[in-house]
Amino acid sequence: MRARSKLLSGTPAVRPVRAKEKASGKAPVVARMAPAERKAMILARASDFFAEYGLTAQTRALAAACGVAQRLLYRYFPSKAALLDEVYQEAIVSPFKAVWLIQLRDRTRPIETRLFDFYRAYYSTVLTRKWLRLFLYASLAEAKMAPDYNDAIVHELLETIVAETAHALKVELPSDRVLLHEMGYALHGAVSHFAIRRHVYIASQQILEERVVALHVRLFVTGFAALAAAARAFEDDVVELPRRTAR
Amino acid sequence: MRARSKLLSGTPAVRPVRAKEKASGKAPVVARMAPAERKAMILARASDFFAEYGLTAQTRALAAACGVAQRLLYRYFPSKAALLDEVYQEAIVSPFKAVWLIQLRDRTRPIETRLFDFYRAYYSTVLTRKWLRLFLYASLAEAKMAPDYNDAIVHELLETIVAETAHALKVELPSDRVLLHEMGYALHGAVSHFAIRRHVYIASQQILEERVVALHVRLFVTGFAALAAAARAFEDDVVELPRRTAR
DNA sequence: CTCTTAAGTCGTAAACTGACGACTTAAGAG
DNA sequence: CTCTTAAGTCGTCAGTTTACGACTTAAGAG
Numbered sequence: 305m306r307a308r309s310k311l312l313s314g315t316p317a318v319r320p321v322r323a324k325e326k327a328s329g330k331a332p333v334v335a336r337m338a339p340a341e342r343k344a345m346i347l348a349r350a351s352d353f354f355a356e357y358g359l360t361a362q363t364r365a366l367a368a369a370c371g372v373a374q375r376l377l378y379r380y381f382p383s384k385a386a387l388l389d390e391v392y393q394e395a396i397v398s399p400f401k402a403v404w405l406i407q408l409r410d411r412t413r414p415i416e417t418r419l420f421d422f423y424r425a426y427y428s429t430v431l432t433r434k435w436l437r438l439f440l441y442a443s444l445a446e447a448k449m450a451p452d453y454n455d456a457i458v459h460e461l462l463e464t465i466v467a468e469t470a471h472a473l474k475v476e477l478p479s480d481r482v483l484l485h486e487m488g489y490a491l492h493g494a495v496s497h498f499a500i501r502r503h504v505y506i507a508s509q510q511i512l513e514e515r516v517v518a519l520h521v522r523l524f525v526t527g528f529a530a531l532a533a534a535a536r537a538f539e540d541d542v543v544e545l546p547r548r549t550a551r
Numbered sequence: 552m553r554a555r556s557k558l559l560s561g562t563p564a565v566r567p568v569r570a571k572e573k574a575s576g577k578a579p580v581v582a583r584m585a586p587a588e589r590k591a592m593i594l595a596r597a598s599d600f601f602a603e604y605g606l607t608a609q610t611r612a613l614a615a616a617c618g619v620a621q622r623l624l625y626r627y628f629p630s631k632a633a634l635l636d637e638v639y640q641e642a643i644v645s646p647f648k649a650v651w652l653i654q655l656r657d658r659t660r661p662i663e664t665r666l667f668d669f670y671r672a673y674y675s676t677v678l679t680r681k682w683l684r685l686f687l688y689a690s691l692a693e694a695k696m697a698p699d700y701n702d703a704i705v706h707e708l709l710e711t712i713v714a715e716t717a718h719a720l721k722v723e724l725p726s727d728r729v730l731l732h733e734m735g736y737a738l739h740g741a742v743s744h745f746a747i748r749r750h751v752y753i754a755s756q757q758i759l760e761e762r763v764v765a766l767h768v769r770l771f772v773t774g775f776a777a778l779a780a781a782a783r784a785f786e787d788d789v790v791e792l793p794r795r796t797a798r
Numbered sequence: 799c800t801c802t803t804a805a806g807t808c809g810t811a812a813a814c815t816g817a818c819g820a821c822t823t824a825a826g827a828g
Numbered sequence: 829c830t831c832t833t834a835a836g837t838c839g840t841c842a843g844t845t846t847a848c849g850a851c852t853t854a855a856g857a858g
Contacts, residue, residue, distance in 0.1 A: 336805055336854055358691065360607045362845060373807045378847065440687055443751050444605065450752030482757050489748070489755070490741055490770050497740030498733075500747075504690050505697030508736070510729050515785055522781045523737050527774030534769045538762055583824055583835055609815060620837045625817065 335371075343380045346370055350387060351395035355437040359388060359445055388442075392449060395438055399430050400457050408464050415472035419465065419521045423495050427513060431499035440504065462488030469528050478535045487535055491524040582618075590627045593617055597634060598642035602684040606635060606692055635689075639696065642685055646677045647704050655711050662719035666712065666768045670742050674760060678746035687751065709735030716775050725782045734782055738771040 337345065349370045354361055363384055367374035381387035404425060408418050442449035463481070466488045470477045477484060498516050501508040508516070524531075584592070596617045601608060610631055614621040628634035651672060655665050689696035710728075713735045717724045724731060745763050748755040755763070771778075 339805080342805080358605075358607070360605070363847090364845070374846090375808075375848075376806055379805075384846070437691060440691060440751070443753075444684060444687060450748075451754055454752070454754050486745075486755065486758055486763055486766060489745065490767055493741045493744030493748070494737055497744040497747075498736065500744075501697075501736070501740070504687070505701070506690075507698055507701050508729075508733065511733055516733055519733060519778060519781055520737055523770065523774040523778045525774075526777035527770040527772075530773035531766060531770045534766055586835080589835080610817090611815075621816090622818075622838080623836055626835075631816065 339380070342376075346372075346377065346380060346387075347390055347394050351391045351438065352434060354388065354391060354441070355395070355434040359441050391438070392442060395434065396442070396449070396453060397456070399435060401425075401429070405461065405464055408461075408468055411468070411471070415469050416521055416525050418468065419491070419525070420518060422465075423491075423517045423521060424514060427495060427499060427517060431496060431503075433503040436499055436503045440500075458492070459485060462492060465491065469525065470532065473525070473528055475529050475532045476536065477532055478539050480539060483535045483538060487531055490531060491520055494520040494523075586627070589623075593619075593624065593627060593634075594637055594641055598638045598685065599681060601635065601638060601688070602642070602681040606688050638685070639689060642682065643689070643696070643700065644703070646682060648672075648676070652708065652711055655708075655715055658715070658718070662716050663768055663772050665715065666738070666771070667765060669712075670738075670764045670768065671761060674742060674746060674764060678743060678750075680750040683746055683750045687747075705739070706732060709739060712738065716772065717779065720772070720775055722776050722779045723783065724779055725786050727786055730782045730785060734778055737778060738767055741767040741770075 350366055353366050353369050357365070363377055364374045367377055370377075377387065381390070404422055408422055410418065439449065439453070462485045466477065466484050469475070477487075495517060498508060498513075498520070502513075597613055600613050600616050604612070610624055611621045614624055617624075624634065628637070651669055655669055657665065686696065686700070709732045713724065713731050716722070724734075742764060745755060745760075745767070749760075
């Protein structure tokens with residue numbers, strides 16, 4: 305419904321009458337902020353907001369969650385899509401800490417300890433409710449989120465994990481990178497799926513997360529030699545696998 | 552302006568298919584169908600449609616995809632929510648085949664073969680693009696989809712898998728059901744995460760799915776005894792775990 | 799204290815969305 | 829062929845939703 309219509313169309317001066325209630329004596333408390341500060345505040349709220357309600361949630365509700373007018377969002381971001389892009393960058397990519405890779409390569413410590421400590425940290429810092437929900441919403445809607453993240457972060461992580469485990473256990477690895485990645489995913493996928501169960505499926509709540517991580521790491525380390533042997537066996541009859549057609 | 556990505560707004564391009572063409576003299580070709588048939592047709596299209604564009608996609612676009620008027624949807628379903636409920640039932644719950652559980656319990660066959668065959672079938676039949684995307688969209692939006700599915704289907708599956716593997720390998724299991732489930736998830740989660748990578752993240756495309764399943768099954772069977780031992784060790788100091796507060 | 803800048807709000811356009819009353823017409827029964 | 833039923837469509841209501849022009853006003857500079 306257009307509402308209002310005829311009477312006002314063409315007559316711009318409607319006398320806005322900004323009833324600011326001086327009578328009440330209460331200060332409006334607009335809390336004016338510096339641009340950088342305000343933008344950071346909006347981004348922080350936006351990542352929580354869209355993680356919770358999905359990327360199709362409305363800018364009005366986001367503005368309400370920020371305690372500002374909806375119009376203000378458009379002073380800091382040209383469009384909702386641009387806002388979402390910044391949310392991705394801030395909430396998806398930046399949580400991964402480079403130091404983790406260095407610690408994973410610290411061969412003075414047992415491999416199982418390194419893996420356990422890393423995945424506890426990764427679970428707590430990256431695989432949070434907010435991160436997972438944003439990542440899934442973005443992947444379902446656009447499909448380019450996850451491949452970028454994998455190329456930028458996960459692949460190097462998987463290669464590190466597999467290389468370090470192989471070195472610690474004196475196991476020979478296959479040479480194919482794709483195969484190495486899948487080996488790493490045996491652990492990475494198991495932990496990631498646990499996080500999805502917790503934060504998206506709302507399941508697996510009754511067990512301590514350290515225990516789950518410990519179980520998956522134990523399985524991985526124990527079966528690693530057999531896993532590598534099975535992967536190497538595939539390389540004998542590698543004949544340029546046909547690429548799956550998308551969908 | 553509309554977001555640059557149509558998927559962001561959950562809205563596919565609506566094709567103006569409704570051609571009246573009285574001028575051309577061609578019959579409108581309304582293709583009148585029997586109610587049961589039409590309803591099944593709408594449900595089939597709807598599961599594809601909502602899997603692709605999300606549960607927030609619009610009824611007008613769905614009607615266009617069905618080649619019927621939007622109004623017709625409301626002859627078969629009282630509301631969009633009711634339509635979605637039927638889509639869940641038809642597309643999420645029904646693909647799981649009861650015979651799989653029976654085959655998993657067939658102790659005349661090696662456990663690794665049983666697991667391999669089952670997860671190949673489960674991957675091809677259940678963990679499809681459509682199923683996964685619907686399941687994720689529903690879980691992200693409502694939170695009661697996954698728990699129901701887990702209670703109805705997954706828990707029994709996990710218990711069967713763990714029990715059969717333990718029997719085949721003569722391994723003693725922990726008594727706690729939650730712990731048994733997490734053991735089973737070591738394999739189930741790894742395969743499920745692979746499917747999510749393929750169908751949602753659009754990654755891990757360059758390796759044959761049988762190989763991935765074979766790798767995960769091999770790891771699981773090889774490390775199962777150690778996994779069970781680690782799980783049993785947790786039972787000594789079970790002290791009524793505190794329930795996680797939801798966020 | 800006054801002036802200037804820009805942070806922040808208001809109101810609304812234009813398009814979108816779920817739902818439904820009223821109408822049209824295909825197709826099986828007799 | 830006619831009649832009756834119900835499959836299917838049109839048009840629209842009422843409430844949303846992104847985006848933006850116009851305006852208000854807090855707060856630092858001099």
